[in-house]
Every structure is written in C-alpha cells, then in structure tokens.
Amino acid sequence: MKKEIIQKLASETNKPCVTISLNTHRTRPDNEKDRIVIKNMCKVTEKRLLKEFGKRDISRLLDKLKTIPDEIDISLNLESLHIFLSNDTKEIIRSSWPVHDDKIHITDRFALRPLIYALNRNEEYLILLLSQSSVSLFETLNDSIVKEITTEGFPFPENPYFLTDKARISDPKAVDNMVREFLNIVDKAIVKVYNKSGMQCIVICTEDNYSRLLQVADKPEVYLGYVRINYNNTAQHYISGQAWDFVKKIHSDRVAEALMEMKNAVPQGKVTTDLYEIYMAAKQGKGDMLVMSKDFYQAVRIKEGFSIELVDDPSLPGVIDDITSVIAWEVISKNGKVFFPTRDEMKSFGNIALKLRY
Numbered sequence: 001m002k003k004e005i006i007q008k009l010a011s012e013t014n015k016p017c018v019t020i021s022l023n024t025h026r027t028r029p030d031n032e033k034d035r036i037v038i039k040n041m042c043k044v045t046e047k048r049l050l051k052e053f054g055k056r057d058i059s060r061l062l063d064k065l066k067t068i069p070d071e072i073d074i075s076l077n078l079e080s081l082h083i084f085l086s087n088d089t090k091e092i093i094r095s096s097w098p099v100h101d102d103k104i105h106i107t108d109r110f111a112l113r114p115l116i117y118a119l120n121r122n123e124e125y126l127i128l129l130l131s132q133s134s135v136s137l138f139e140t141l142n143d144s145i146v147k148e149i150t151t152e153g154f155p156f157p158e159n160p161y162f163l164t165d166k167a168r169i170s171d172p173k174a175v176d177n178m179v180r181e182f183l184n185i186v187d188k189a190i191v192k193v194y195n196k197s198g199m200q201c202i203v204i205c206t207e208d209n210y211s212r213l214l215q216v217a218d219k220p221e222v223y224l225g226y227v228r229i230n231y232n233n234t235a236q237h238y239i240s241g242q243a244w245d246f247v248k249k250i251h252s253d254r255v256a257e258a259l260m261e262m263k264n265a266v267p268q269g270k271v272t273t274d275l276y277e278i279y280m281a282a283k284q285g286k287g288d289m290l291v292m293s294k295d296f297y298q299a300v301r302i303k304e305g306f307s308i309e310l311v312d313d314p315s316l317p318g319v320i321d322d323i324t325s326v327i328a329w330e331v332i333s334k335n336g337k338v339f340f341p342t343r344d345e346m347k348s349f350g351n352i353a354l355k356l357r358y
Helices: 003-010 030-052 056-071 113-121 172-197 207-216 236-268 275-283 323-333
Strands: 017-023 080-085 090-095 103-107 124-130 135-141 144-148 201-205 223-228 287-292 299-302 308-311 337-339 352-356
Touching (some): 003 090, 003 323, 030 056, 056 090, 124 172, 135 236, 144 236, 201 207, 201 236, 223 236, 236 352, 275 308, 275 352, 323 337
Parallel strands (some): 124 201, 201 223
Antiparallel strands (some): 017 080, 080 090, 135 144, 287 352
C-alpha cells in the first residue's frame, strides 16, 4: 500500500465520497461469488446515492459506479477490495488483508481505515533461498513473491558444499571455511540489493548456515531472521508461505511492544481514551501512537466547535461513517504510529487509546 495513494484520497473532500470495501477470494470458484457481491453492493450504493442526492449533482459518480462490476478482474482478487468514487475520483485497490465487514461508506470524505491498516501491515522484503543446488533471491510483498532478483550475481549456481579436493573433504574446518567464503560473497550481493531497495531479508536455510551468514555479514541488520529449509519443497509458493508466517509473528511482536509502551505512558499522564480528546489531539499533531481495536468503528456527527456527537446510524446525512479512519490518518500523516490490536489485547484501554507526544 503506497502512502501517496492514501494521501491523495485523504486530501479530497467531496459531496459525496463513496467507499465500498469487501472481502474477496483469490481462487475459483469462490471468486465467482465476489462478482455477485460487487454487483449487489454497487446497486445498494446507487439506491442510497439517489435517495440522498439529486441525480444531476452526482451524474459523473453514477456513471463511474455503473462500470465498476465489469471493470474488476476477479482473477486478480486478493483478500479484500476497496473502491473509492466521487465526481472527480475513481480508485480501485486490492489488499492482502481482509476487512472486518463488507461496508459502504457515503460521506464527504473517503473511509481510509482499511488502507491505513494495510499500510501498517504491508511488508516488502527479500527472501534468500540457500539450497544445496543454488542460491536465489526474491522480492516479496506480504505472502506473494513479486519477482526473482537477477542482478548482483543472483541466482548463484555454485554449490558451497562441493569440494573437488578429495583429501580435504574429510577436513571439517576446510568445509566450514569454504561455506563461509561463499556466504561472504552472497552477503555482499545482498547488501548491494538492500542499499538500492531498503528491503530487509528473511533467509530460508539451515540453522548452521544462518549462523555462518551472520558471522560474515557486513550489515547483520539486513537480516530479519531465518526459517528452516525443507529440502523436499523449495517451490516459490511454499517458501513465501514460510516467510509470511515469520513476518506475521514480527507484526504480533510489534503490537505487543506498542501496548507495553502505551501502558508505561499511562502513569506519565500521556494517554487518553476519550474519543473527543483523541480526535482533537490527533488534529493538532499531538498524537505519538494510536492503538485501537480491529473491530472498533464509530459513526459521528461533527458539531459546531468540533464537538462530537455519537451516531448509531452511519447512513444519516451529515454523518462521518467512521471517525477512527479520520483519526488514524491524522496520526499517520503527522508522523505518528498506528496499531490495530485485537479486542482482548485492548482490554486495558477499551476500544481506542492515544499516547500523546506532550
């Protein structure tokens, strides 16, 4: 998820801005159901728009809405789909992260929470496969390999375990030195890729080889960790699944660290859990870190003086369907951090909490 796309959508205020978010499926026959859901949600959206706005004022938006079901290639679906429409805008974005519910938002700004969630959890990284026959490097986004790297000498066809001098094969130290020399060459190539891309690396290998790699590494911080190699299965889809499980554990650790940081800030008087205070602090750039439950949404009406009135029906005119989307973007756009723990993880703070900078 590109921050620039969210910035563009966040900067638009229009009457109306339509956001359609739904869970989707990667494979047949389930993605055939996606086609039906998309059509139905577009029909419901059209009815709501016509009921709330004059047809003449939103004619361009309606024209865009009608083309959506035929434009979407369901074979490219991931875990969720997000459609952003106004008289001036049309964006269709796929995400590797599911949404809590299929939703239609119609207000004067786009509902960006699913994109913010994806932005915080999307991971671009490298996978280094250290197999017995070759060494390959892959650029990866979340659980999918984007492409194989074919620069800086990759893939390396050499076998680091092969020694032509039979007299030395029985010498463990000689074997170890040869492997280290080879891994040193591999490491230097990875560092070059890292310097250009900024992407860290997960290594698929044995524990011994990962230990050796770190010992010869010029920049050990490039490596996020390793996953034990299964020599019986080194297919791309398999190793990307192994790496993704590792990355998800990293995400869980980051959330746990964020919650601990939040708890430590409570005695300092730097944490607020009041929705109005959170909203105002976020707008003023005081938000250092926001944590909110994955399934917490709140419709509100902004009243005079920026006070907030909680609303049960998000479809009412003049209502912001989900104020948490606005708050989250205010925090991120002002260089704060946002995390989405589970409700159980959030039990110490309720549904939402903000750590203040000062």
